[in-house]
Amino acid sequence: MTGKRNRLLVSLSAGSLLFAYALYLTALFGSGEAHMGWLLFASLCGAALLCVGMGPAVKSWRSLLAVILVLLNGAAIITGMWLAADTGMRAVPVFTAAGWLLSGIAVISLYLLAIAGTAQGGLPGEGRVLHAVNVSVGLLLIAGTLRYFYDYYLFSEDGNTAIWLLAVPFVLFSVVYSIQTALLKRPDRKLVICLGIFQLILPAVLYILWISLAVGEGWL
Numbered sequence: 595m596t597g598k599r600n601r602l603l604v605s606l607s608a609g610s611l612l613f614a615y616a617l618y619l620t621a622l623f624g625s626g627e628a629h630m631g632w633l634l635f636a637s638l639c640g641a642a643l644l645c646v647g648m649g650p651a652v653k654s655w656r657s658l659l660a661v662i663l664v665l666l667n668g669a670a671i672i673t674g675m676w677l678a679a680d681t682g683m684r685a686v687p688v689f690t691a692a693g694w695l696l697s698g699i700a701v702i703s704l705y706l707l708a709i710a711g712t713a714q715g716g717l718p719g720e721g722r723v724l725h726a727v728n729v730s731v732g733l734l735l736i737a738g739t740l741r742y743f744y745d746y747y748l749f750s751e752d753g754n755t756a757i758w759l760l761a762v763p764f765v766l767f768s769v770v771y772s773i774q775t776a777l778l779k780r781p782d783r784k785l786v787i788c789l790g791i792f793q794l795i796l797p798a799v800l801y802i803l804w805i806s807l808a809v810g811e812g813w814l
Contacts, residue, residue, distance in 0.1 A: 602703045603647030603660060609696050610667055611640040617674050617689055624683045632677060636670040643667055658775055661707050662768065665732055668700040672740055704729045724790055728771050734797050735764045742804045756807060763800040767793055 614636035621627045643663045675693035678686050705726060739760050746757050770789050777786050 599703065599706045600647050602699060602706060603643055603664070606664070606667065606696060606699045606703055607640045607644035607647055609692075609699070610636065610643070610671060613671065613674060613689070613692055613696060614640065617678055620683060620685055620689075621677070621681050624685075625681050627681055629677055632670070632673060636667075636674065639663060639667040639670050657707055658772060661704060661729070661732075661771075664700050664703050664707070665736060668697060668733075669736055669740060671696050671700070672736075676740075676744060701733065704733070724774070724786070727790065728767075728774070728793060731793050731796065732764075732767055732771070735767055735800060738797060738800050738804075739764055742800070746807070759803055759807070760800065762803070763796040767796050 614633055618629060618633045621629060643660070646660045646663060671693050675690055678689040678693075707729075742760050743757070770793055774786050774789050777789075
């Protein structure tokens, strides 16, 4: 399982780095747009993920770090797909297909990380289910947050800085996930279950925040 996980992480990081530089150069020479900030973010995520994927067998902290890096890397890929579509260059279908392929690898990697981490930690089946649910919630939060940021970018005119509140649910999710990982090996798992229930409501919190901002902008 660890070998398969490492190969996927290395493949994901290498593919993401190739995607990032190919998109940057295509946009730069095709339309004159230089997405330096995005390139730096995507490069850092891809390089860090490569280091983790080439490392030794999973430790609890390394597994959690890998999950966070895969999620951030996925956000960079999705943002890159949006940048490619926004640029309107001819190679958009190519970058869209590559982005969805890398996103699929990222999702598979996340579930393998959850399974490998719980199995190596000697956790029971309920721990593995909890990790799988957490990964699903994390993916939903990332997708929802990026979509709302995109909608805000399209329709907002006054630059309301409160839009950054949309990142709060994912930050809370990351903190709670870290606490859960540390508590799962303890005999008393009531706190872990309560934290899991709290995580399940975070997508609803994200939606409520978005509705509040949308009403404030006069969109609803």
